[in-house]
Amino acid sequence: MATDSWALAVDQQEAAAESLSNLHLKDEKVKPDANGAVVKTNANAEKTDEEEKEDRAAQSLLNKLIRSNLVDNTNQVEVLQRDPNSPLYSVKSFEELRLKPQLLQGVYAMGFNRPSKIQENALPLMLAEPPQNLIAQSQSGTGKTAAFVLAMLSQVEPANRYPQCLCLSPTYELALQTGKVIEQMGKFYPELKLAYAVRGNKLERGQKISEHIVIGTPGTVLDWCSKLKFIDPKKIKVFVLDEADVMIATQGHQDQSIRIQRMLPRNCQMLLFSATFEDSVWKFAQKVVPDPNIIKLKREEETLDTIKQYYVLCNNRDEKFQALCNLYGAITIAQAMIFCHTRKTASWLAAELSKEGHQVALLSGEMVVEQRAAVIERFREGKEKVLVTTNVCARGIDVEQVSVVINFDLPVDKDGNPDNETYLHRIGRTGRFGKRGLAVNMVDSKHSMNILNRIQEHFNKKIERLDTDDLDEIEKIAN
Numbered sequence: 057m058a059t060d061s062w063a064l065a066v067d068q069q070e071a072a073a074e075s076l077s078n079l080h081l082k083d084e085k086v087k088p089d090a091n092g093a094v095v096k097t098n099a100n101a102e103k104t105d106e107e108e109k110e111d112r113a114a115q116s117l118l119n120k121l122i123r124s125n126l127v128d129n130t131n132q133v134e135v136l137q138r139d140p141n142s143p144l145y146s147v148k149s150f151e152e153l154r155l156k157p158q159l160l161q162g163v164y165a166m167g168f169n170r171p172s173k174i175q176e177n178a179l180p181l182m183l184a185e186p187p188q189n190l191i192a193q194s195q196s197g198t199g200k201t202a203a204f205v206l207a208m209l210s211q212v213e214p215a216n217r218y219p220q221c222l223c224l225s226p227t228y229e230l231a232l233q234t235g236k237v238i239e240q241m242g243k244f245y246p247e248l249k250l251a252y253a254v255r256g257n258k259l260e261r262g263q264k265i266s267e268h269i270v271i272g273t274p275g276t277v278l279d280w281c282s283k284l285k286f287i288d289p290k291k292i293k294v295f296v297l298d299e300a301d302v303m304i305a306t307q308g309h310q311d312q313s314i315r316i317q318r319m320l321p322r323n324c325q326m327l328l329f330s331a332t333f334e335d336s337v338w339k340f341a342q343k344v345v346p347d348p349n350i351i352k353l354k355r356e357e358e359t360l361d362t363i364k365q366y367y368v369l370c371n372n373r374d375e376k377f378q379a380l381c382n383l384y385g386a387i388t389i390a391q392a393m394i395f396c397h398t399r400k401t402a403s404w405l406a407a408e409l410s411k412e413g414h415q416v417a418l419l420s421g422e423m424v425v426e427q428r429a430a431v432i433e434r435f436r437e438g439k440e441k442v443l444v445t446t447n448v449c450a451r452g453i454d455v456e457q458v459s460v461v462i463n464f465d466l467p468v469d470k471d472g473n474p475d476n477e478t479y480l481h482r483i484g485r486t487g488r489f490g491k492r493g494l495a496v497n498m499v500d501s502k503h504s505m506n507i508l509n510r511i512q513e514h515f516n517k518k519i520e521r522l523d524t525d526d527l528d529e530i531e532k533i534a535n
């Protein structure tokens with residue numbers, strides 16, 4: 057037992073260091089390792105609020121980089137109108153929105169055939185006359201960015217050579233991603249210009265910006281609007297605050313956003329988007345968006361109903377590895393993800409599997425976001441069938457086609473208790489897609505057996521024992 061708690065403490069320390077080192081994406085010294093992976097040199101400080109925020113920003117960026125499609129959602133959109141007596145419009149096609157032809161062309165060129173669930177309601181509201189304010193919440197990948205980009209592009213008058221739309225993003229990298237969407241959607245609208253208000257983008261004092269849309273981080277946008285006066289905030293028609301949940305994790309960003317908002321004219325349209333809606337986001341949203349319409353789309357529920365869950369009893373890490381090798385043929389019928397608690401274990405496991413001649417990918421917190429995205433992309437394309445990763449690194453990542461999940465180490469929170477939410481998110485499926493899945497949990501101590509039992513009790517779903525020395529049993533799980 058003493059060994060267990062010691063191991064747990066080491067794991068926790070390493071996981072904390074990992075979640076921290078995941079995040080120092082910009083300012084850190086990096087050096088390439090033998091495989092070209094970028095390895096960062098500093099990973100041992102304590103996690104602060106700032107790093108927590110970077111964690112969310114990194115997660116959000118990673119999801120954007122790997123996503124090429126809408127996330128499906130069959131839930132109903134909840135709409136709370138500012139004026140409950142005005143009719144509630146929703147559209148089923150982009151034509152109904154009477155967009156400028158060059159914008160409609162841009163939308164179709166992006167491969168969008170019809171509005172997404174959230175867009176069906178958000179677009180008519182945002183494009184209404186007079187413009188309506190909106191607070192919208194829905195999970196990442198449901199089409200929020202595309203919606204507000206379309207709203208901004210619709211409001212711009214290209215003949216007026218000054219900023220008319222202002223969009224705040226939590227980080228430079230996220231601002232660039234939104235900028236790319238603006239460029240794609242505005243592809244057939246060449247007279248439309250975009251400027252980035254981000255650190256490092258230096259302009260001459262006294263200069264005025266002539267671009268129509270400015271996208272940037274709150275600190276720089278605030279400087280450009282007040283101290284440096286590059287932008288006249290009184291001429292802004294549309295103000296967008298994106299990724300509000302990531303934004304508010306930094307106190308400075310909240311205050312700066314509110315200060316920017318106060319400089320805007322009364323009739324400026326205010327739009328706020330967030331993937332989650334905890335109390336703090338809601339309070340902030342209400343400060344930034346007066347008289348809002350509110351649109352919410354609940355996340356699709358995940359369930360364990362269609363998942364076969366097993367556990368394998370081992371005595372130590374080497375036995376876990378052996379069990380995994382026994383299972384290997386069965387799990388690689390589909391694509392599999394293997395989760396380890398620490399980076400050290402993940403690297404060791406990936407190396408050992410490679411030595412056995414298996415082709416595996418390793419997703420590690422030591423890589424910068426773009427490299428992690430490239431690893432996930434290769435895996436999604438099926439170039440590797442097995443992805444080894446850590447609990448921390450893969451948090452919040454959706455790799456939908458994975459139907460086999462191996463918990464080489466069970467997910468635990470920072471106090472060493474079972475992390476049920478992660479367990480569910482990792483192996484659960486949304487009801488609609490109900491694809492069958494397989495989860496195998498490796499148990500190597502009394503402590504991890506206890507965690508497994510608590511997970512079992514929490515979900516009230518039996519996790520069956522699997523003997524990996526018994527070929528018949530392995531055959532059973534493969535089918």
Ligand SMILES: Nc1ncnc2c1ncn2[C@@H]1O[C@H](COP(=O)(O)OP(=O)(O)OP(=O)(O)O)[C@@H](O)[C@H]1O
Nearest residue numbers: 124125126168170171172196197198199200201202
């Ligand atoms: N109407 C649509 N039809 C088809 N694809 C769409 C549509 N709207 C958006 N998409 C695509 O779906 C993906 C997710 O959209 P988008 O980035 O707008 O979502 P989001 O909710 O803003 O996500 P995030 O919170 O991660 O920024 C993108 O690849 C985007 O190009």
